[in-house]
Amino acid sequence: MILIADDDPVVREVVRRYLERDGLSVLETGDGASAAAALAEHGAEIELAVLDVMMPAPDGIELCKSVRSGPRPDTPIILLTALGDEDDRVIGLEAGADDYVTKPFSPRELALRVASVLRRARPQGDAAREVLRDGMIEVRPAARLALIDGAAVELTPREFDLLEFLLRHPREVFSREDLLAKVWGWEFGDLSTVTVHIKRLRAKLADHHRIETVWGRGYAWGR
Structure with missing residues (x-):
């Protein structure tokens, strides 16, 4: 509904x-x-x-x-x-x-x-059944669940999508335009949408996040 x-x-x-x-x-x-x-x-x-x-x-x-x-x-x-x-x-x-x-x-x-x-x-297919891990961070796509050291982290759907995408592509650099297309599915839009979600995700993951800003290019997970 x-x-x-x-x-x-x-x-x-x-x-x-x-x-x-x-x-x-x-x-x-x-x-x-x-x-x-x-x-x-x-x-x-x-x-x-x-x-x-x-x-x-x-x-x-x-x-x-x-x-x-x-x-x-x-x-x-x-x-x-x-x-x-x-x-x-x-x-x-x-x-x-x-x-x-x-x-x-x-x-x-x-x-x-x-x-x-x-x-x-609504995750589907084999990818949804995977468990993604990086340090103390664990992401379970099928359950739409993110954990830090076993404790659930409350993420909005887009924050979860962003974290899952970055964990699936470690050390790759993505511009804001790339993330808008690949995570949001938009061909065009307000790039501040990405900036705000990166900021919120960093805050919620605190010291456990490995989102790096690659100046002039975009963002990467754990380069």
């Missing part, structure tokens, strides 16, 4: 139609309070939440923060924002959003973003 929380009924209706066309079930709410209640009641069924930054309180950013500190912190979140300034988008990413789409937007683009996040949250 996909939760759409936006105070504009036209936006909800159009997005719902596109997602249902892709075979997804949709739950609609028109404000932050209703969205919070839906997450509390249907949290186990909600695979992804699309939250409007400017909806009535709590707004999308505050609700995103609440989810990240709640009982299901790994719920994928896409923010809808009419704010075009890069600093405002960074605030949303730092609040824990996995992705964002700026209004006005193409409903098909949003549906593709939803599909991309869901695809990465």
